[in-house]
Amino acid sequence: MSIMAEELEFTLENEVSFDGRAVKDCAQADLLYFRQEDTIMSYTIDVLEKVKKQNPNEPEFHQALTETLRALQTFVDAYPEYERAGILERFCEPERVIIFRVPWVDDRGKVQVNKGYRVQFNSAIGPYKGGLRFHPSVSLSIIKFLGFEQVLKNSLTGLSIGGGKGGSDFDPKGKSEREIMSFCQSFMTELTRHTGENTDIPAGDIGVGEREIGFLYGTYKRLSNSFNGVLTGKGIAYGGSLIRTEATGYGLVYLVEEMLRRHGNSFENKTVVISGSGNVAIYAAEKVQHLGGTVVALSDSDGFIYDSDGIDINLVKEIKELKRGRISEYTEYRRKAFYTKGRGIWSIKCDIALPCATQNELKKEDARELIKNGCLAVGEGANMPTTLEATEIFTQNKVLFVPSKAANAGGVAVSALEMSQNSMRTAWTFDEVDQKLKEIMINIYNNIANTAKEMGQEDNFVVGANIAGFKKVADAMLKQGII
């Protein structure tokens, strides 16, 4: 029986109805989704079932595995040497997971304790590399999904970097600068022993920007008595790279621009909706406007703004980067713009959608709404912002869809360029780094588009990105023996 993803209706949080039958949890629903066209057993399906059983209660990790293993199925089944060498079992299991206590003192003199994580996922093609996320939603499942994605993403950059991810359930919102410093110092006191410029090089992510990287780096330097490039996203004064702040957003737009160009299109005169208003969203919006598009909406976790004249990026930077305010404050300065509380940003009519906030923010009903309104392309700036069902709907409706592991790889690519500059004790100009970033993003597009075509699935960039990213790492693992 053929099972359509759209038939998966989420009813209660942990209860899913599928084809009229109740399914106990999301893990089972993912599996049914995975098997939508298959009745035959496959190495990828076996591994997915096994890994889910071994790692229960990790829904985000299961979701990332489902997308990737499904995309890899035809490719992996054609090369039995992967199965003989247990490549997928090893690929889905992190090399190391570190969980630690982070005690710190708040402004009232009270001791607080958070959980710290670092998942060192795969070092087959280089040292572990990936960001740190500070957000109350952080869990082992989220860090594992991000680490798993990072392995494939880093491989796609063409640079020698393995994958890892870390973070904490610490919430920086509403904390004083002293509290943030206290937390960062405690976090790095433990993390330092696990890092090294040739071992593991963390960076920023949600809740970790240049200020936090500065506090983390200061502690690393004090404990290790060494000045090296062990963290990226550093300030320019002490080894940071130009363009790192802009890299993920600019890189996303460079890649989507290339995809549009190959399909006889461009950003010029296009209406664009971007979710989030953090680092990725701001610089994606800036680059879209450089290329002649009009960004009409941005959001945060409370709601979204709409400005039909085009968002004033300098005003957003002032509110978000300088004042650390909320996106709703935009309407105090631009009377014509309006603010809406809650979800709903994807109901705004646009030609191109760039989800740049967080995982699973674009759901199947949003995908349907975007398609109904004529959306022709979606580029994921955030990590896994589109649910499995929404991704399937885009693919079935021929919307050009680029998954995050390819689309947002510009950030880590420039981080790797920062590492190169640090070890060479040099600093490249803005234009030099921008040019390298652009070349990397165009190469990524070529790689994923060619791979999809070779697999007989032209324009399926989910298939292209997963296979192209996986192949390089898997082949390195095969050559390095059973480790």
Ligand code: NDP
């Ligand atoms: P920031 O912390 O700078 O901004 C995050 C933005 O997303 C904020 O506007 C935030 O709103 C919003 N957001 C966060 N959580 C939620 C939520 N649960 N619901 C709705 N909105 C939410 O992070 P970045 O811009 O750096 O990261 C955004 C995404 O891009 C993440 O998925 C990250 O992993 C990914 N990414 C980032 C890279 C980078 O270089 N920075 C590199 C590659 C990927 P609020 O302020 O209300 O929380």
